[in-house]
Amino acid sequence: MAEAIIVNIVVDKLANIIAKEIQFLGGVGEKVKKAQRELTRIQSCLKDADSKRKLDERVQNWLNELRNVAYRIEDAIDMFFIKVECNKNNTCLQKLKNKPREVYFLHKLGTKLDSIQNELEEISKSRLNYGITALQDIAVGDPVILPVRRTTYSEVDETEVVGLxxxxxxxxxxxxxxxxxxxxxxxxxxxxxxxxxxxxxxxxxxxxxxxxxxxxxxxxxxxxxxxxxxxxxxxxxxxxxxxxxxxxxxxxxxxxxxxxxxxxxxxxxxxxxxxxxxxxxxxxxxxxxxxxxxxxxxxxxxxxxxxxxxxxxxxxxxxxxxxxxxLNLLDDQKSIDLLLKKALPNQEPSEELASDLLKLANELSKKCEGLPLALVVLGGILSTKDRNYHAWERVFRTMDWHSKGKECMDVLAMSYEDMPYYLKACFLYLALFPEDYQISARRLIRMWVAEGFIPQEERITMEEIAEDYLYELFQRSMIQVSSRHVNGSIKCFQVHDLLRDLAMHKAREENFVMVFSEESDSKKPNKEIRRASFHSLKYGDDNFHLRNNLLYLEYARSLLLFGEYGWSPIPANFRKFRLLKVLVLEGVENHDVDLVRGLEKLVHLKYLGLRGCHIPISKCSFHCMKALETLDMREILIYGDGEVPDGIWSIDTLRHVRCDSDNPFKLPKTTAELKNIQTLQRVYFNKKMPLLSSLCKLDLVIEEDGDPIAFTSNLFATLPSLVSLSIHSWYDSLTMEVVYPKALPNYQHLQSLYLDGEWSENVTLDASLFPPHLLKLTLEWSRFGQNPMPELGKLKSLKKLCLECEVLSIDLYYNSGPIFCPAGFPVLQYLKLGGNSMKSLTVAEGTMPNLKYLNVYDHDIMFHLPPELQHIDELYENLIVVFLLTG
Incomplete structure (x- = not known):
C-alpha cells in the first residue's frame, strides 16, 4: 500500500509547514490546514481500501486518484518554496523589491490549493460508494507500530540450507x-x-x-x-x-x-x-x-x-x-523441515509442535510444491505471526491456491501484501537498483530517510528505525544478506531476482518506480512517476532515449543513474529536476561546469551520491542545498582547479559526509556546533574544531601542524555518541602514542577503532588504553617492541582483530623467535595478520575458542594451533599455513 506512505509524507510536510511557515503563508495557511485535515481523514480509510482493491477495480481507481492528488499538493508546496527560496538570503532592499513576486506566488499557490481541495473533498465523499470505512489504524497522531527494537543481531544466515x-x-x-x-x-x-x-x-x-x-x-x-x-x-x-x-x-x-x-x-x-x-x-x-x-x-x-x-x-x-x-524440488519431509526452520527460528527441531499446527504447516508446505524460495518466504511470513492455529490458518486462507503453476509467485505476492504499510514502500524502493546489485545497507537507509519513509521519534534516530525496517525485510526473507558489520548488523545485501521482479511489478502497478535498462521498452514515462532509475548505461549509448525520458521526469523525487565508469550522456545540468530529494550518479564522467551549477539549484535535495564520478565538483556551491542530509563522494575524481568547497558546513541539516583518502574534507575552523552531523568520513584535523555532539562515525587525518595532543584532548572531550573511530597519522614526528586520544578508554559506546600510524618501539602496549566494549580493532603500519598479543587478548568484547604491516619491530622480528599467544580473546571470531609481522605464532590451548576466520597474507608464517581450532571456517589467500596439534 504505497498510497499510505505517500499520503503520510504529504501530511507530515503540511504539518511542518503549519508549524514553521504558517505566518509566512498568510491567508494561504488556512488552505494548507484544510488540505491537511482532509488528508488526515482519508488516511484512516486506506487500510480498508487496500484490502478491497483486489475485489473491486473501482477501489484501485479511487486509490490512484488519491495518490495523484497527494502528489499535486506536494508539488504545489515544493514549487512554491523553490520560487521564494532565492529571496530568503537577500538584503532588506532586495527582499522589498521581490515582495510583489512573493505575493504573486502566494496567490498562485492559493488558487492551486482551492482547485485541489475540491477534488480532495470529492474523493473523500466517494469512498462511501465503495464501502470503504474508517479504521483509524494509521491516522495522524496515532503512534506508528514499529518493529521490536533489538539489543543484539541475529547471526543466522539469510537462508536455512535443507536438502542440498x-x-x-x-x-x-x-x-x-x-x-x-x-x-x-x-x-x-x-x-x-x-x-x-x-x-x-x-x-x-x-x-x-x-x-x-x-x-x-x-x-x-x-x-x-x-x-x-x-x-x-x-x-x-x-x-x-x-x-x-x-x-x-x-x-x-x-x-x-x-x-x-x-x-x-x-x-x-x-x-x-x-x-x-x-x-x-x-x-x-x-x-x-x-x-x-x-x-x-x-x-x-x-x-x-x-x-x-x-x-x-x-x-x-x-x-x-x-x-x-x-537440482530437484524438495520432498514433503524436507519441505516441512525448511518451512519450520524459517517459521520458528528460535525453536529446536526436537521441540514438539501442537498437532493441529503441525498438520496445517504440512498443508502450507505442500502448497509450495518443494520450491525452497517459496518455503523460505512463506516461513518468513509465519515467523511474524502468533504461534497458534488461528493466525497460521488465516495465512492459509489468504492465499489464492487455485492458480496451478503459480504457487511461488503467489507466495511472494502474499509476502508483499502481508507487510505493514510502512514496509511496502521500503521494499518497492529496492526496484531502483540493478539486478544482482550489492546494496549497501547504510546507503539505502539514508535514501529511505531522505525520501520521508521513516518517521521521526524522540529517543531514537531515523537511521535506527530504518535499520529495524531493513532487519524486518530480512526476517521476512525478502532480502539475502551478503555481509555483516562486526556487531552483527546488515552491511550489504542482494535481492533475489524473483523478489526483484515482484518489486518491479508492484512498483509499476502502483506508479511508484520506473526502471530503464537495455531490456525495458522505450515507452515514455508517466509524468506522475516520482522515482526513476537508469541501468547499464554505456558511453555514447543513447539506445533507450535517455535524454528524452529525462524530460518527462521533472516531478521526480529520486533519480538514480548507474553507468560504466567513463559514461557521460547525462543532461548538461539538473535545473529541470528541482524537486529531487535523492540523486545518485554512479560512474559518471562529465566535465561540463553547468552540470554542478545545476546541482546547486536542487534546494530540496537530501541525498547526493557521486560515487566513482569524474566531475568538476569544486565549482558547486553546496551552501545553496539547504536540505542536504547525505553527501557521498567516495572514489570521486575531482575535475577542476580546486578542492571540494567547504560551503557544505553551512548546511544545518547535514548528517552524513563521506569521501576517501584522495580528497579528505577540511572542517571549518570554528567552535560553532554542527549539531546534526553523525558521520564524517575522511576529514582533516583542524586547530579549531566545531562542536560535534551527535557524531557517531569519525575518520580523521591528522596533519603535522600545531599541537595534536591539545587538539585531540579538546575534540574527544565532546563526542559522547561516538561508535566508530579511525585515526590516520602519516608523519614520522606524529607517532600514534602522541596523537592517541587519552580519553578513549572512557568511551563506553565505541565499537570499532582503526589506528593507522607507527608506535614508538619503546611503547608498552596496555589493554587499558582501549575502550572497554571494543568489538573491532585494526592496527596498521604499527611497530611494537614487544609481543602485543598478551595485552590485546585481555579485550573481552573483541570480535575482530586486524594487525597489518610491521606489527613488530625489526629487532623483535629477527631475534625473538616464535610469538606466543597466551590465553585470552574469549569472543574473537576473525583474525587478520599481514605484512612482515612475525615468523611464527603459537596459540595456547583455550585461546580464541570462538575463532571462525583466519586471514593471513604472508607466505612463510608457521602457525601452531590447538585441536579446538581445527574447525575454522575460512582461511584466506594463497599461503602456506602449518597446523600442528599441540598437547
Whole structure:
C-alpha cells in the first residue's frame, strides 16, 4: 500500500509547514490546514481500501486518484518554496523589491490549493460508494507500530540450507584434480528459487577454506585452488564489465583503458600456470562461456569453472562431457523441515509442535510444491505471526491456491501484501537498483530517510528505525544478506531476482518506480512517476532515449543513474529536476561546469551520491542545498582547479559526509556546533574544531601542524555518541602514542577503532588504553617492541582483530623467535595478520575458542594451533599455513 506512505509524507510536510511557515503563508495557511485535515481523514480509510482493491477495480481507481492528488499538493508546496527560496538570503532592499513576486506566488499557490481541495473533498465523499470505512489504524497522531527494537543481531544466515547435502558432496568430489585433470566446467541447473546460488556459495566457502597446505599430525594433503573468483552474471551481460570484475578479484588496480582483448590477455596471464576456481552465478546466455573460455587457460592442472543457470542449453554448451547437476524440488519431509526452520527460528527441531499446527504447516508446505524460495518466504511470513492455529490458518486462507503453476509467485505476492504499510514502500524502493546489485545497507537507509519513509521519534534516530525496517525485510526473507558489520548488523545485501521482479511489478502497478535498462521498452514515462532509475548505461549509448525520458521526469523525487565508469550522456545540468530529494550518479564522467551549477539549484535535495564520478565538483556551491542530509563522494575524481568547497558546513541539516583518502574534507575552523552531523568520513584535523555532539562515525587525518595532543584532548572531550573511530597519522614526528586520544578508554559506546600510524618501539602496549566494549580493532603500519598479543587478548568484547604491516619491530622480528599467544580473546571470531609481522605464532590451548576466520597474507608464517581450532571456517589467500596439534 504505497498510497499510505505517500499520503503520510504529504501530511507530515503540511504539518511542518503549519508549524514553521504558517505566518509566512498568510491567508494561504488556512488552505494548507484544510488540505491537511482532509488528508488526515482519508488516511484512516486506506487500510480498508487496500484490502478491497483486489475485489473491486473501482477501489484501485479511487486509490490512484488519491495518490495523484497527494502528489499535486506536494508539488504545489515544493514549487512554491523553490520560487521564494532565492529571496530568503537577500538584503532588506532586495527582499522589498521581490515582495510583489512573493505575493504573486502566494496567490498562485492559493488558487492551486482551492482547485485541489475540491477534488480532495470529492474523493473523500466517494469512498462511501465503495464501502470503504474508517479504521483509524494509521491516522495522524496515532503512534506508528514499529518493529521490536533489538539489543543484539541475529547471526543466522539469510537462508536455512535443507536438502542440498548430496548435491554439495557430488560437486565437491568433481573439484578434485584426480577426477578430471583438464579444465572442466561444472554446471548447476534448476528453476528460479531452487537454491542454485545458495549451493554455489556453499561450494565457494567450503573450498576457499582449504586453500592451504594442511598438515595435521604431520600428514599432508595436496593444495587446492590458488585463485578463487565468484561473481554474478545476470541477464544484463556486459563482457567488458564482467572481465573487469574478474580481474579486480585478482589484482588491486585494473587499468581503465584496457579493451576487451586487453582484459582477456591480462586475465589469461594472471591465471596461467595457476589452479583456479571460477564461479559464474546466474548465467542466462550461451554466449557468456563462448566469450570467456578463451581468457581461461587450460594447463591440465585441475582448474574448474562452476556455472549456475536456469537453462539446460547453457549447461550443455559449456561442457558437453560433464553432465550437469540438476537440482530437484524438495520432498514433503524436507519441505516441512525448511518451512519450520524459517517459521520458528528460535525453536529446536526436537521441540514438539501442537498437532493441529503441525498438520496445517504440512498443508502450507505442500502448497509450495518443494520450491525452497517459496518455503523460505512463506516461513518468513509465519515467523511474524502468533504461534497458534488461528493466525497460521488465516495465512492459509489468504492465499489464492487455485492458480496451478503459480504457487511461488503467489507466495511472494502474499509476502508483499502481508507487510505493514510502512514496509511496502521500503521494499518497492529496492526496484531502483540493478539486478544482482550489492546494496549497501547504510546507503539505502539514508535514501529511505531522505525520501520521508521513516518517521521521526524522540529517543531514537531515523537511521535506527530504518535499520529495524531493513532487519524486518530480512526476517521476512525478502532480502539475502551478503555481509555483516562486526556487531552483527546488515552491511550489504542482494535481492533475489524473483523478489526483484515482484518489486518491479508492484512498483509499476502502483506508479511508484520506473526502471530503464537495455531490456525495458522505450515507452515514455508517466509524468506522475516520482522515482526513476537508469541501468547499464554505456558511453555514447543513447539506445533507450535517455535524454528524452529525462524530460518527462521533472516531478521526480529520486533519480538514480548507474553507468560504466567513463559514461557521460547525462543532461548538461539538473535545473529541470528541482524537486529531487535523492540523486545518485554512479560512474559518471562529465566535465561540463553547468552540470554542478545545476546541482546547486536542487534546494530540496537530501541525498547526493557521486560515487566513482569524474566531475568538476569544486565549482558547486553546496551552501545553496539547504536540505542536504547525505553527501557521498567516495572514489570521486575531482575535475577542476580546486578542492571540494567547504560551503557544505553551512548546511544545518547535514548528517552524513563521506569521501576517501584522495580528497579528505577540511572542517571549518570554528567552535560553532554542527549539531546534526553523525558521520564524517575522511576529514582533516583542524586547530579549531566545531562542536560535534551527535557524531557517531569519525575518520580523521591528522596533519603535522600545531599541537595534536591539545587538539585531540579538546575534540574527544565532546563526542559522547561516538561508535566508530579511525585515526590516520602519516608523519614520522606524529607517532600514534602522541596523537592517541587519552580519553578513549572512557568511551563506553565505541565499537570499532582503526589506528593507522607507527608506535614508538619503546611503547608498552596496555589493554587499558582501549575502550572497554571494543568489538573491532585494526592496527596498521604499527611497530611494537614487544609481543602485543598478551595485552590485546585481555579485550573481552573483541570480535575482530586486524594487525597489518610491521606489527613488530625489526629487532623483535629477527631475534625473538616464535610469538606466543597466551590465553585470552574469549569472543574473537576473525583474525587478520599481514605484512612482515612475525615468523611464527603459537596459540595456547583455550585461546580464541570462538575463532571462525583466519586471514593471513604472508607466505612463510608457521602457525601452531590447538585441536579446538581445527574447525575454522575460512582461511584466506594463497599461503602456506602449518597446523600442528599441540598437547
Amino acid at each position: 547435502d548430496a548435491d554439495r558432496d557430488k560437486i565437491l568430489k568433481l573439484l578434485h584434480p584426480e577426477e578430471t585433470p583438464r579444465r572442466a566446467v561444472i554446471t548447476i541447473v534448476g528453476t528460479g528459487g531452487i537454491g542454485k546460488t545458495t549451493l554455489a556459495h556453499i561450494i565457494y566457502k567450503r573450498d576457499k577454506s582449504n586453500t592451504i597446505f594442511l598438515f595435521v599430525c604431520i600428514s599432508s594433503a595436496k593444495a587446492k585452488f590458488e585463485y578463487h573468483i565468484m561473481l554474478s552474471v545476470s541477464q544484463q551481460f556486459n563482457l567488458t564489465e564482467l572481465l573487469k570484475k574478474m580481474l579486480r578479484q585478482l589484482i588491486d588496480d585494473v587499468p581503465n583503458e584496457l579493451d576487451v582483448e586487453g582484459l582477456m590477455s591480462e586475465l589469461k596471464k594472471k591465471l596461467s600456470s595457476r589452479r583456479y576456481l571460477i564461479i559464474l552465478d546466474d548465467v542466462w546466455q550461451v554466449d557468456v562461456w563462448n566469450h570467456l573460455k578463451n581468457a581461461l587457460p587450460d594447463d591440465k592442472n585441475g582448474s574448474r569453472v562452476l556455472i549456475t543457470s536456469r537453462s539446460i542449453d547453457v549447461a550443455k554448451s559449456a561442457d558437453p562431457i560433464m553432465a550437469p547437476c540438476e
